[in-house]
Amino acid sequence: MSDARYRHPISPRYLEVDRQGVVFNMWYLAYFDDALAGWLAAGGLPYPQLLADGYDVSLVHTELDWTAGLAYGESAEIEVGVDQVGRTSFTLVFEVLRAGAEPEAAVRLCRGRTVYVVVADDGSGKREIPASLRAVLEAG
Amino acid sequence: MSDARYRHPISPRYLEVDRQGVVFNMWYLAYFDDALAGWLAAGGLPYPQLLADGYDVSLVHTELDWTAGLAYGESAEIEVGVDQVGRTSFTLVFEVLRAGAEPEAAVRLCRGRTVYVVVADDGSGKREIPASLRAVLEAG
Amino acid sequence: MSDARYRHPISPRYLEVDRQGVVFNMWYLAYFDDALAGWLAAGGLPYPQLLADGYDVSLVHTELDWTAGLAYGESAEIEVGVDQVGRTSFTLVFEVLRAGAEPEAAVRLCRGRTVYVVVADDGSGKREIPASLRAVLEAG
């Protein structure tokens, strides 16, 4: 089951690594955004298509728990999972796993959980989750 | 009481505002980092001094709840509060308030809560909260 | 003369400093953007007003020469000067000076030169420099 989940590859940019030698915290939200787009595309809905259809998403809640850092030169994968699907909102979970020699040796660096609300791309507010997006969420 | 809390001013950079016309979510973590440093400096402990003393902090948990967006040209303040203080970790809360015509008309845009662990600046791991930092946390 | 020039204060964010212990190169373009906005505001034209009037600017050329780095905890000032003013474009120069004990002890860290084109904020292309902006450029 878990092995079937979409995994989004990440390689930190040099600039994302701070004085401490690990990726600065805020970039994880950039990675989650990248992972959302990659996951949707893998599910058949490239994000630019969602925008072209008149929809976008807004974050209303996110939480992150870090257990280890990611250094420059290391790579990781973000496993994307669906936690909840409502009428206008949905919740994804993100597990950031540093690649190990063996898949089972992967180390979890960070766990994220984000609640998104679907909004109109023209700024006019909340929208029901469109069928195209609901299909990916239900398959995920 | 609340009025006595430190408030860190923020003005979004043009580049922080995305296609939706509001600050992209990750920059709030940059703002909280700025607010942490501003709050410590106001309490008598500039962050560079903390580093010079051999300490830094690492995030182990953060959560953010957004209720409204911040556009380019708008300004806001981040009220910093102390939630918990332990032996090696402490928790701060951040209220992002968009300035209104009257102080009581301020609109809360985002609420953050972050758990920090004190670490050695040389990468050797966790440290007890030093007295200089504890003093600011207890006064806060 | 030079002393009368607008100087925009900058204090690097912790996240802008990389493994080398100095601000990563790209953030200088963020600083120049901040300095442009600060300089225009000081000249009587806040950037949000320029946008509200239907104008924005686009970079067509920029060049940067670095002679030293800026560490976390250090502060600097960016002196803004007008190099050229055309019909639809203008050129600014930016001198990034690290504060010294004495004004004459300031160290130049970076020199930038940027050519901007005025565009319509609705994406419809180039525009002549509006009078409000021209006034600031001519006074600068």
Place this chain on the structure above:
Amino acid sequence: MSDARYRHPISPRYLEVDRQGVVFNMWYLAYFDDALAGWLAAGGLPYPQLLADGYDVSLVHTELDWTAGLAYGESAEIEVGVDQVGRTSFTLVFEVLRAGAEPEAAVRLCRGRTVYVVVADDGSGKREIPASLRAVLEAG
């Protein structure tokens, strides 16, 4: 000849696109840094290896000329070329090409030229270009 050059793929992040609907200027310096690392890796010298060998690079000059913007959902390639190689410094050129239906229909969005100085990773200053890096520069 030109066709044989390394091309680094880029897809803008949602957050890199500003109110104007195109990638904000500073992110091009992030892209060039990514392209440098990709080009070195393709030449047999992953950047983390260069760091492990005790070397890093510092920018002393960069210049960028933009002719068009890159929107979210569009992708581009950065062609990397070697302009000059000295004793401690080298110069690369970057051509950012938006993918077209046909290779010859690619549109040049930006041209960059950057002068790098090789430095010791421990902060002790300039170094001669090491043999591993010189080999990639001479092959490039």
